[in-house]
Amino acid sequence: MLSLSVDSVYVHKVWNESELSKMVPGGVPFPMLSDPGGTIGREYNVYNEDMAVDLRGTFIIDPDGVIQGYEVLTSVVGRSTDEIIRRIHAFQIVRESKEKEFTPADWKPGMTVLKPAVELVGRVWEMWKPVRPRE
Amino acid sequence: MIKAGKPAPNFVAPAYYQGRFTHVELSRYREQWVVLYFYGGDYTFV
Numbered sequence: 001m002l003s004l005s006v007d008s009v010y011v012h013k014v015w016n017e018s019e020l021s022k023m024v025p026g027g028v029p030f031p032m033l034s035d036p037g038g039t040i041g042r043e044y045n046v047y048n049e050d051m052a053v054d055l056r057g058t059f060i061i062d063p064d065g066v067i068q069g070y071e072v073l074t075s076v077v078g079r080s081t082d083e084i085i086r087r088i089h090a091f092q093i094v095r096e097s098k099e100k101e102f103t104p105a106d107w108k109p110g111m112t113v114l115k116p117a118v119e120l121v122g123r124v125w126e127m128w129k130p131v132r133p134r135e
Numbered sequence: 136m137i138k139a140g141k142p143a144p145n146f147v148a149p150a151y152y153q154g155r156f157t158h159v160e161l162s163r164y165r166e167q168w169v170v171l172y173f174y175g176g177d178y179t180f181v
Binding site: 001002003004005006007008009010011012013015016019027029030031032033034035039040041043044045046051053054056057058059060061063064065066067068069070084088092 | 176
């Protein structure tokens with residue numbers, strides 16, 4: 001986990017000490033990176049020129065350095081860490097299976113994975129019946 | 136140009152990490168899963 005904003009490392013330090021360490025015991029456990037002027041944000045297409053800040057971009061990068069997924073939100077709605085972790089679990093399972101197993105929509109750790117094969121075409125409904133409570 | 140399925144652009148950036156100032160280079164995290172987590176600014180609300 002690497003966080004990035006346009007703030008300096010000095011502001012990161014004070015923010016961690018004065019506020020974040022009161023929400024997270026021991027303070028932030030990962031490196032807080034400084035992206036002055038949004039140089040990295042531009043490379044990743046998340047820099048907002050008008051506000052001169054990086055948007056809420058989340059990128060999942062695999063052990064080969066390949067981007068496996070990303071999403072970008074504007075500044076008004078926060079992200080779901082559960083969803084980020086779910087996605088990493090899913091990508092790890094697929095990678096460990098050497099892409100023999102895939103995870104369907106709404107999959108969560110512990111649920112059935114699908115093994116794509118000719119016989120499965122048109123029969124996913126038999127394998128995958130997620131029960132979702134009505135909201 | 137960012138694309139899913141393509142290599143992540145490498146970078147080096149100054150960082151604050153557990154009481155110290157340091158530098159982080161993305162390529163040094165090969166063999167690990169990495170989440171890059173951009174946000175608007177320290178001391179913002181969401």
